Amino acid sequence: MPEDLADVYRTTYAALVRFLYRKVWSAERAEDLAQEAFARALVHRPDNARGWLFVVAANMARDDARRAARERRHLTLLKSEPAETAPPPDEAVHADAERSRVRAALEQLTPRDREVLLLWDSGLSYEEIAAQTGLARGAIGTTLARARRRLVEAFEAGGKGEHVARG
């Protein structure tokens, strides 16, 4: 791996996994996709490797989600985390439930709001998010404000009622 891409790998890998995890909801899958994104970067040698990686990762996650959706058609959103082989301890169950609520809340955002929020959470700057999403730089703050509010509202609402996935 060339030196510059190796640096990007060190600084961006974890953020890319974090970004991908909120899309595929499997740590292993997220890591695999991140690795694949870097492998593609080795071939394409993009000028802005960091931004390029997130674009490629987003596309891969979308393809992955489509494939997964075909495979598991009748799955509730709240139960979609793969079952553990051993019965998890209570804290793990609780963490899983929290994660599922966050996931459900994220699902209620518009795709654009969600994308901006996840990119920001992965460490991208407004400038990078604007380049990534095609939004004006001045619109990023507004979009983030809306996305955060909706996320928190959806999460609180999800805690009160029972949320079952469509389909």
Place this chain on the structure above:
Amino acid sequence: MSHVDDGTLHAYLDGELPPAEARGLEAHVAECAGCRDRLEEERALIARADELLGLAAPPDRATPPFRAGDLKPPARLWSQVRVPLAWAATVMVALGVGMYLGSGAATGRRDEAVTDRPADVAAVREPPAARPMADTAAGARVEPRGRHRARSTQAPTPSGVAALERANAARIDTVASVGALAERAAPAPGAMAVSQGTPPAAPPVPAPATPLFSIDSARALLGQDPVALPDAPIRSMRREPAIGATIVVLEQALDSATVIELRERPAAMSGLVAGARDAAEERGRFDSLAPDVSRERAAAKRVHWLADSIAVSPRARDKIVRERNHAVLRSGRLLVEISGPLTADSLGKLLETVKPIRP
């Protein structure tokens, strides 16, 4: 300044507001209690959103080493195989040179070829190297060119030693440079002849490249069954090209340390030969294929007569035993020469026991 919108507040809290705007915002918030409250609200919202996203974070794991093997970029395939291929080619070339030299040259001459090699290769390479030097340095042009010409006019001089050296060099160059071979071979056709095929100067050293072949092939070549010592296993059978005929060479092991060689050829090829005297002459004809060892064999022959006629001391006999002796016998239409690390009379007696190999 008017009241601040949510987007600007978030950008400010995210540290993404340009410095000038940030200063303006701070000035406004200092005066406007409403905006100050909203700023704190948004700060709490951001903290809460970050907290929620943290709940849905992947397990914190160390960044693994990059698994480059996951995806083999097809575009890089050639660069990946290029170096191994180059090595393979180098090994093949080295093997080719080794087999070629091994099949042809006598040990002594092989050494000569090796020692000559760097000088010869340098001689081949120097002219192209001298040319750009001559072209770039106009003032120095005359001298290098003149030297180059002197070298090239010197090259075709068909002096015996030079021709041999050239032949050796040409053999090496067949691998390194076909052009160099043509350049060298053209002014020295004799050298070319030496470099091709089995050199006349080469002794009948068993050639590793010479293919082993079957008794049927030997039969076809000799026009009759080849002969061999009964009760001795045949270690190998091969043929060896010779002028005007092909010699069938059999190796037979008498015991673990003693291997004799039977060299057979149709006697008709050599004209009318009969008896030991003619056989000796015939051996000379065999030897003519290998002038280098003919002296050695002549010496051995002298010892052979000595051993036959006079009772020699044990020490002298030891000496005879250590050398490879020869005996020649005409068996039917075959002329058979036996050689091995035995006394000549032993070989002679052995030779009398040869029997045709029946299918």
